[in-house]
Amino acid sequence: MQPVATTFFFYFLSAVTVISGLLVITRRNAVHSALALILALIGQAGLYLMLYAPFVAGVQIILYAGGIMVLFLFVIMLVSIEQSLKEEQFSKLWVVGLVSALALGGLFVAVYLKGKGIFPERVMIPPETSNTQEIANYLYGNYMFAFEIASLLLLVAIIGAVVMAKKRI
Amino acid sequence: MAPIGTLHYLVIAAALFVLGVIGVLTRRNVVIILMSIELILNAVNLNLVAFSRIWGLHGQVFSIFIITDAAAEAAVGLGILIAFFRNKETVNVDEIDLLKW
Amino acid sequence: MLDYINSYLSDTVHVTPGEAGNFFWALVYIIAIFAGLSVAVIAMNWLERKILAHMQIRLGPMRVGPHGLLQPVADAIKLLLKEDILPSEADPLVFWLAPLIVVWTAFTVFIVVPFGPTHAVTDMNIGVLFMLGVSSLSVLGVVTAGWASNSHYPLIGALRSSAQMVSYEIAMGLAVVSAVLMSSLNAEGTGTLSRIGLVQAQEAQQTWFIFKFFPLGLIAFFVFAVAMVAETNRAPFDLPEAESELTAGFHTEYSGFRWSLFFLAEYSAMIAVSSIAVTLWLGGWLRPFPHALTGETWDLVFSLFPGITFMFLAAITFYSVARMPKHPYFRVQTIGLAGFGAVLALIGLALFAPPVRDRIQDVYWFVVKVAGFMYLYIWYRGTFPRYRFDQLMKVGWKVLLPIGLGVLILTAVSGIVF
CATH class of the missing domain: 1.20.120.1200 (NADH-ubiquinone/plastoquinone oxidoreductase chain 6, subunit NuoJ)
Structure with a gap:
């Protein structure tokens, strides 16, 4: 389509x-x-x-x-x-924030202007109908180890969230 | 109008990234800081998916890993936030200045 | 445009309008689904009251129209005429947005519902994922509605709802994954998330997934069937809107038209999740016994079912006409009921005509299966007492989640072994 x-x-x-x-x-x-x-x-x-x-x-x-x-x-x-609504919303760091944002934005613009040649003009149009299957192949083949590590990360997050949020363990 | 290439997506991703950085650096509400971090992660995702159109599906697989990571980060971050709110009754980052109480 | 119509009416087309890039037919389908849903919600409103009433040995609505048939219309007029109240402490923007979110999610999911091999707006590669994702967005509407009301009962309802829906989504997802895993048992070894593809996989494997690897398919279906009731906030999991504890839960502060949007969304969400269950486990549009009872005769017998259904309904209506009191006071009602029966009988007759009969088959079986689920919803509501919140969480996390995981692993093992 x-x-x-x-x-x-x-x-x-x-x-x-x-x-x-x-x-x-x-x-x-x-x-x-x-x-x-x-x-x-x-x-x-x-x-x-x-x-x-x-x-x-x-x-x-x-x-x-x-x-x-x-x-x-x-x-x-x-x-x-209610309380946080009445407080000052922006910290005193806003100058720093603005400057760093401008610096980052400038960096991006510079990179894109310089690096325009790196991106190939042609783009592949990957087959849309088998996208899920191909991602599954990568996920359970090439990136198997990373996948297992991700599950470990989630386990750590679960334990961490429980420990943090519970009053008494 | 010019046909939409990879660069267009990268510009959008850069804009989101910069917005996220501004949010993290200038806001005082912890919840909004966490949300700005989500914006940053999303900008990275958009970059990866945009590049996956040139160099194969690895980018999309990576973006799925990043979404997993974001879920873990949100769970732990919000857990810390609730623990903090229970002790100090505020969500203002400037008040988080004690290592132990 | 005429070419479009003609190409679609021929027998050679095997794609949905969305896939074919056919905007005219996609639009026709969207309008038809929208109209059909609205009629179904109105019918459900009446049926729920009547069936619940009969379960409790009452009569239910009897005053507006014969046997209360016009009650939904009266309700709709009442709701539209009621004042639309905006609580003074409410957040106006979010209060206005919440019912829209709920309705938007409830109707958007229907673009991937396959009523037949070609009767769907579109067929997505990620159909099931899309449907689960969009219907999981409806919790946002509930939560924001509860928060924006700025009142205690709605907020408690919203908190309950968000905890409940996030918990049961996991069990639901695991059950869905085990069904998707069953669809991968073909020559290529790749499954599918497309909802049309899932039904076609059941057709190819000559069994509904509920009977696959008995009892694994049945258990996965059971997990899904429990989770989907929790997901739609219906009894016995209707804690977010428990009327005896929270008055009306998250929509306490809503009135008039906005309340009716919540109502509409609740019922169309019920139809949507039932349609997922039907496509994944009950063979979607496939008629019963498509492989055991084959041949011309059986095809003919099963193709007569739509007409017979409507004839049966008409027969019930005429029986009720005969039982109406003979007093002249009831004359208008009797004539009205007879007219309704005549309309049903005419529809039934039209469905007996061969061209209509063959084209309506898929849609009919799909709708019948979904209607069965709708009856189950009403039955649950009439039968089960409401869970307490900690019991609800316990069922979700300590019962359904381990069962779902176990079924998933066992399905994978049996897929390899058999």
Whole structure:
């Protein structure tokens, strides 16, 4: 199936993503930030679909938007936010933040301008219908060890979260 | 308009990354700092997936690992946040200035 | 456009409109699904009240229309006319957004539901993943609704709901993975996440996955069936909206049209998860015994079922007409009921016509299986008492999760051994 109106959807989805990213770091209320972040994640899932990566897009929605962000919302509701609403939102580091952001942005621009030749003009269009199967082949073949380590990492995270959040063990 | 190439995606990823860095450095609410870290991780993911169109599916596999990592990070980070909130009744990073209490 | 229609009506087409890039037919399907869902939700509203009432030896709604048939219409008019209250302390934007999120997720999942080999809006490579992902987004609507109301009961409901849905999603995912694993038992050894592909795998393996590796398929199906009730916040897992503890849970502060959006979303989410269960374990659009009872005669017998169903409903209606009180006061109601029966009988007659009969087969069997699940939902609600919250968590994490993992491992082992 040929994608349609690629240019329009690219600009639309990137606008959604970047504007919601901006809202994430500027909103006073943490719940609004979380909702903006969810919108950014969904927009990014759309970008993945445009990059012929349907499996990553699905994982992004099911794990990030449906799992991690629910965890965030849950915690935001547990910690009362009335007090933090009245406080100063931005720390005194904002000059540092702005400078470092500008420096990073400049670095990226420089790299992209210099490195434009590195990226091949032609892009492969990977077969969309067998994307999941091929990722599975890599995951359980080439990256088997990394996969096992990831499971260990998750185990550590589970134990860590339980130890942190429980009052008395 | 120019056809959408890899560079377009990289620019979006860079914008997200910079936004995340600004968020981490300037906000005082721990929850929003954690969310900014998620933005940074997502920017990296977008880069990897964009490059996977040129150099094969390795990038997509890596982005799945990064999502796993983000889940672990969020779980532990929010656990720390709840433990901290229980002790100090605030989510302001500037108040986190004691090694032990 | 005429070419499109003609190409679709011929027998040679074997792709869904979305795959074929056929926007006209995709649009037609979207509108048909939307209309069908709305009718199904209205019907469910009436059926749930009636069936629950009969389970409790009551009559249920009887006043508005014959046997309360017009009750859903009356309810809809009431809800639309009610004042739309915005609590003064609520967060207006999020309060407004929450019902939209819930409805959006509930309807978006239907673009990958296969009503037949070609009767779907589109067939995605990641169909099952997409469906689980989008339906897991509906918890966001519930949570934000509870938070935005800025009131205690909704907040407790939202916290309960988020904990419950995140927990049961894991058991649900494990059960789904074991079904996907069964689909990989073919010559190539690769499974599929496409929902049409899953049904075709069951067709190729000549068995529904619920009977595959007996009792493994059955146990996986059982895990899914429990998790899906929890996922849709229905009794006995309706803690987020437990009316005896939390008045109405997360939608306490909602009224009028926005409340009806939550209602609509709840029922279409029930239909959506039932459709996952049907595609994964109960053979989707396949008719019963597609391989045991083959041949012209059996095909004919099974193709008569849609018509017979409607005729049966019409017969019940006419029996009720005969039983209506003879007093002139009831004359309008009797005529109305007879008209309803006549409409049902006409639909039944139309379904006996050979061209309609053959085309409606897939859709009919799919809908019948989903309808069975809908009846189960009502039955649960009439039978089981509500869980306590710690019991709910215990069932999710200590019973369903280990069972799901065990079934997954055993399925993998049996896939290698057999």
